[in-house]
Amino acid sequence: MRSSPIKCFALAVFLAAGxxxxxxxxxxxxxPASQPVVRKIAPKPGAGAVPQKxxxxxxxxxxxxxxxDPAGKRDPFVxxxxxxxxxxxxxxxxxxxxxxxxxxxxxxxxGVIWEKKGVRALVxxxxxxxxxxFVGSRIGRAGGVVTRITEKxxxxxxxxxxxxxxxxxxxxxxxLTTAGGK
Numbered sequence: 001m002r003s004s005p006i007k008c009f010a011l012a013v014f015l016a017a018g019x020x021x022x023x024x025x026x027x028x029x030x031x032p033a034s035q036p037v038v039r040k041i042a043p044k045p046g047a048g049a050v051p052q053k054x055x056x057x058x059x060x061x062x063x064x065x066x067x068x069d070p071a072g073k074r075d076p077f078v079x080x081x082x083x084x085x086x087x088x089x090x091x092x093x094x095x096x097x098x099x100x101x102x103x104x105x106x107x108x109x110x111g112v113i114w115e116k117k118g119v120r121a122l123v124x125x126x127x128x129x130x131x132x133x134f135v136g137s138r139i140g141r142a143g144g145v146v147t148r149i150t151e152k153x154x155x156x157x158x159x160x161x162x163x164x165x166x167x168x169x170x171x172x173x174x175x176l177t178t179a180g181g182k
Contacts, residue, residue: 097138099123099131104140109154109174119149123174144172152176 093101102125111122113132120132123139133139133154137146144156154174162168 098125098129099133099137099139100141100143102126102141104142104144104156104172104174107139107174108177110177112149112151112176121146121149121154123154140172147171 099107106126108124109121110124110130113120113122118134120134123131123133125131133146133149135146135149138144139146139156140158142158142160144158146154147157148155153176156172156174158170158172160168160170
């Protein structure tokens, strides 16, 4: 079903006539052109002003405005949690024993010593200095306590305060570092 070329031509002529009529219909009433804008130079402040007397200045009162009153409100630019200065933290860190100056992730468990008194573990810090710990020793910055020492791991229990103020416990494990570094 092909449309004949005559039908296509007739359709094109019909559409062209429709656009022509629609385009000329709105052009009959034109608005007059607006007047050109003339720019004037603004006078300099104080050049043509009449000096006011001090009594007139005192009589003028500023208009009452609805302003912000910060009385009794929290300053939005002050942080919620007030942190301690870093200098004070460094001073406190210097007074701690060496094993409590490091995070648990910075310490390596390198060996176990079995004695008649009990078990001791050898721990090495990032600088390569070694320390011996036993069950009940404090270790780590979070105040962890060694609860168990086995031949392959050290279990450290840390207590901390949760978001709601409750005391929570977390057990971290230090794995024995073998000759291959794992």
